[in-house]
Amino acid sequence: MEIFLSYTVVGIVAGCVYALIATGLVVTYNTTGIFNFAHGAIAMVGAYTYWQFEDAAQGWGINPVISLIIVLFVLAPLFGLIVERVLMRPLQGASVDLTLVVTLGLLLFLVGVAQLAWDPSVTRNLPYFFNGAGFRLGYVQVNYHEIVAVVATVGIALGLRVLFNNTRTGIAMRAVVDNPDLLAMAGGQPTRVRQLSWALSCSLAALAGILLAPIARLDILLLTLLVVDGYGAAIIGRLRSLPLAVGGAMAIGLGQNYLNGYLHSGFLHRIQFTIPMVVLFVMLILLPQDRLKSASFADAISPRVAALKPSLIWGAILIGGTALASLGLSDVNMRTGANGFALALILLSLLLLTGYGGMVSICQVSMAGLGAIAMGHVASGGSLLGVLAAIGLSGAVGAALAFPTLKMRGLYLALATFAFATVMDQAVFTQVFGTGGNLAIGRPRIPGIPTQSDRAWMMVCCVVFTVVAIVVLAVRRSSFGRRLVAVNDSPAACATLGVNVNYTKLVVFTAAAMMCGLAGVLIGGVTHSVDALTFQALLSLVALLLARVGGINTATGVLFGAFVFALFPIFVPHLPHILQNQFLLTGLAAVSVGRDPNGFGGRIAQGAAYLRNAFGMNPKPAFVATGPVAGTAAVFLEEEGNLVRAGN
Amino acid sequence: MSAPATESTERTARQDPHAALEILDVSVKFGGINAVSDVSLSARRGQITGLIGPNGAGKTTTFNVITGLQEPTHGRVFIGDQEVSDLPPYKRSRLGMARTFQRLEVFGSLSVYENVLAAAEFHHSWSDDETPPRLVANEIVERVGLSIVSEERVDALPTGIARLVELGRALATRPDLLLLDEVGSGLNHEETAALGDLMIDLTRDGTAILLVEHDVELVMRVCDRIFVLDFGRLIANGTPEQIQKDPAVQAAYLGADTES
Numbered sequence: 019m020e021i022f023l024s025y026t027v028v029g030i031v032a033g034c035v036y037a038l039i040a041t042g043l044v045v046t047y048n049t050t051g052i053f054n055f056a057h058g059a060i061a062m063v064g065a066y067t068y069w070q071f072e073d074a075a076q077g078w079g080i081n082p083v084i085s086l087i088i089v090l091f092v093l094a095p096l097f098g099l100i101v102e103r104v105l106m107r108p109l110q111g112a113s114v115d116l117t118l119v120v121t122l123g124l125l126l127f128l129v130g131v132a133q134l135a136w137d138p139s140v141t142r143n144l145p146y147f148f149n150g151a152g153f154r155l156g157y158v159q160v161n162y163h164e165i166v167a168v169v170a171t172v173g174i175a176l177g178l179r180v181l182f183n184n185t186r187t188g189i190a191m192r193a194v195v196d197n198p199d200l201l202a203m204a205g206g207q208p209t210r211v212r213q214l215s216w217a218l219s220c221s222l223a224a225l226a227g228i229l230l231a232p233i234a235r236l237d238i239l240l241l242t243l244l245v246v247d248g249y250g251a252a253i254i255g256r257l258r259s260l261p262l263a264v265g266g267a268m269a270i271g272l273g274q275n276y277l278n279g280y281l282h283s284g285f286l287h288r289i290q291f292t293i294p295m296v297v298l299f300v301m302l303i304l305l306p307q308d309r310l311k312s313a314s315f316a317d318a319i320s321p322r323v324a325a326l327k328p329s330l331i332w333g334a335i336l337i338g339g340t341a342l343a344s345l346g347l348s349d350v351n352m353r354t355g356a357n358g359f360a361l362a363l364i365l366l367s368l369l370l371l372t373g374y375g376g377m378v379s380i381c382q383v384s385m386a387g388l389g390a391i392a393m394g395h396v397a398s399g400g401s402l403l404g405v406l407a408a409i410g411l412s413g414a415v416g417a418a419l420a421f422p423t424l425k426m427r428g429l430y431l432a433l434a435t436f437a438f439a440t441v442m443d444q445a446v447f448t449q450v451f452g453t454g455g456n457l458a459i460g461r462p463r464i465p466g467i468p469t470q471s472d473r474a475w476m477m478v479c480c481v482v483f484t485v486v487a488i489v490v491l492a493v494r495r496s497s498f499g500r501r502l503v504a505v506n507d508s509p510a511a512c513a514t515l516g517v518n519v520n521y522t523k524l525v526v527f528t529a530a531a532m533m534c535g536l537a538g539v540l541i542g543g544v545t546h547s548v549d550a551l552t553f554q555a556l557l558s559l560v561a562l563l564l565a566r567v568g569g570i571n572t573a574t575g576v577l578f579g580a581f582v583f584a585l586f587p588i589f590v591p592h593l594p595h596i597l598q599n600q601f602l603l604t605g606l607a608a609v610s611v612g613r614d615p616n617g618f619g620g621r622i623a624q625g626a627a628y629l630r631n632a633f634g635m636n637p638k639p640a641f642v643a644t645g646p647v648a649g650t651a652a653v654f655l656e657e658e659g660n661l662v663r664a665g666n
Numbered sequence: 667m668s669a670p671a672t673e674s675t676e677r678t679a680r681q682d683p684h685a686a687l688e689i690l691d692v693s694v695k696f697g698g699i700n701a702v703s704d705v706s707l708s709a710r711r712g713q714i715t716g717l718i719g720p721n722g723a724g725k726t727t728t729f730n731v732i733t734g735l736q737e738p739t740h741g742r743v744f745i746g747d748q749e750v751s752d753l754p755p756y757k758r759s760r761l762g763m764a765r766t767f768q769r770l771e772v773f774g775s776l777s778v779y780e781n782v783l784a785a786a787e788f789h790h791s792w793s794d795d796e797t798p799p800r801l802v803a804n805e806i807v808e809r810v811g812l813s814i815v816s817e818e819r820v821d822a823l824p825t826g827i828a829r830l831v832e833l834g835r836a837l838a839t840r841p842d843l844l845l846l847d848e849v850g851s852g853l854n855h856e857e858t859a860a861l862g863d864l865m866i867d868l869t870r871d872g873t874a875i876l877l878v879e880h881d882v883e884l885v886m887r888v889c890d891r892i893f894v895l896d897f898g899r900l901i902a903n904g905t906p907e908q909i910q911k912d913p914a915v916q917a918a919y920l921g922a923d924t925e926s
Contacts, residue, residue, distance in 0.1 A: 497787040497799070504773040504784050511771035511832075513755035514733045515764060515788045515839055 020157040025279035031164045033271025034171035039248025040263040042222035047257040049191045049215035055121035058245030059128035064224025065231040069144045098220030114428035123608025130602025132238045144231040167229045250298030292444045295437040302434045303422045321623030329491045333484040340480045352472040358584030359479035360540035365565040365576035367530035373570040375526045376506035378432045380558045381439040385412045385531045387553030389538025400460025408535040416531020424520045439555035447550040456549040459542030479540045487573040563608040575619020682708035686843045686874035692741030701727045703898045709876040716885045719895035725878045734758045764836035765845035774821030785838035810834040826852025847878045862888045
């Protein structure tokens, strides 16, 4: 009984924190239609800022109550207003895809800022409120921090309920997402309402972070990801319903702690932290998805796909250039280069999956991790058999993951794959590698190639990337590529033309996972050993954003994105201190350049097309109108003026 | 097979067992609204069957039920001899059915030619038709009159032409049953006439066409039979002559002041 009660108390407190997180998410989603992936990072920054004000030794030692008031009622709302003005307001009516890129970019940016501001290698402690003082309630010890958490949550939940149902502002907040124009016509102020909801949401996030940090630990990544756990509760509320979200949060908090309390050992005990993510995943599967209905148009016209001859020529140039460059590189730099090609291979899988197939995935690096595990375990590492095993394992897991997620698109697919990645972190990588441990991975012995030299390994990575890129481009030009693009453009039309849409998606998802498995082998080979951090969930997010920044529809784009990131350690000494953080830069790039889905690669393709036209290398054939209704087409072309090519 | 259909199975047998398409007692509810109520209709081989009615009458919803994109609240769908009520959309299409969409569902990032080619390739992959897809695509693009724009990206085209792309794409699967949802809107008088000829031409090979169309003149010219929907209910069916004289149709759809 005593145990039950004490786990109930802890569970309720955890549930309250999840409820605060979910509430903040629901508020912004309800009023702006944007799911704020960065919510966890905002909570983390809130907790650190509070620590900065409050801590006597390393911080500024300001009275905790005053600090709390400053953070919750001044800084957090202010930050919300800035985020609304700078990032979110331009996103009104934008595609889900774009809102994902921007909010994910903000998440990484904040993680980067926090890492610069508060050196992660220094240990910091955020004490409980009232320094952990408490009292005995029957059998259990309850501290005032926990009381504050419960009282705050209940108060906020009731307050929001009154706000949304009984006040003019609250009703306007609910109206604004449905029809901002109508609200404006009725005398409401959509912008004011959105500002209010972002300010409120950021305050809620900061409060959740401040309550959570003493219970967990003041750690940048840990806090950010713990808060992501609360997303499951928001999904239980279907991102709309506050009562359901709060109820879901309580269920998750209690369930997780009972599991912790009653299973003292065994696999389930070790993976108890994954419960919220598993809940999130299962809820996403159960949630009714959009029917095969609407066609989705890309925001921008994607560049044309390179033909076989140019892709072969450019591939040869890339390999030759890399070989030439390798002559002047140190071993360290060659390992960096090898890493770049391996990362580019992961991004290449996103070109296939997201760029062509329109499926967002935030678990590609985890797939690479599976490949590395297979490589390390088969034939004691270093055998070609291991390479096959790596591709096979990643492919199998990819297919198994694709199966329940086939019906999902956009935000839901992004959340589900990210949930999978964090579960992989805790349930697989830390278990296989051990906390702080690592796994030795050999380079495969290939007859005739001295793979043990770093130069040879970089060339292997380069050739593998190039060959796979040429194959991916060839696939895009093939009938399967047309099918893939067609399924992305209009699943409904494909289904009515006899295409098994789910099967097509399954194939692509599996193929992309296999590419990542191969990349895992390459990554493992670079350093000969990998650990739980090599493939952490956040890196999958980085991969998606890099692909987006580089240009997710071109092979050149993903190579560029990968290399900017991989070569970062070489640039670092030359950068001003403020930019010496990969997360910060990637996030910054994502919220700026990432808005254009064609990215840098698209710019390059545009430039190439311009040059081709300028030199007259791209003559279009003259068309001849035939058939019964050619008239319309002819009229259209004449009206367009510059498009006139037909003779009749 | 399916539990919900059992009730209607017992109630109704097929009325038109040799038709290329028959639906029986189909109803669709969206929330509390009856979009389609107990609609039964059929389309015969070698004929053009019209499905008309004012906006919101349930025509497109009926198409969605037939193709499997919309699950009916109850009712059954037959293609040829086979009941398809429980089949997913792609399996229904493989029985020889293709459609166009009122709200465009083109492959916007592909060219006109690639749209048709993709459909021909889909057909090639699941049928035993050995004709090379490129030959099929060339023929169809010309037949529908899209040669002049064949290299253009479809999302850069006006909707009138995009509708023809959808027609070409549907034809590239060599359908026995073709569902056309306002394929003629956006075309001028001459082009509409040519489209009518094309449809009549298709029925000569035995194709069954179910046509949703607002152009009354076209419907009256080409259709062998017409079904009229109003507020989700079937209010009349018959030959064009019968429909034109039907007082319920005049009241609901053609309007009281229409020439008689």
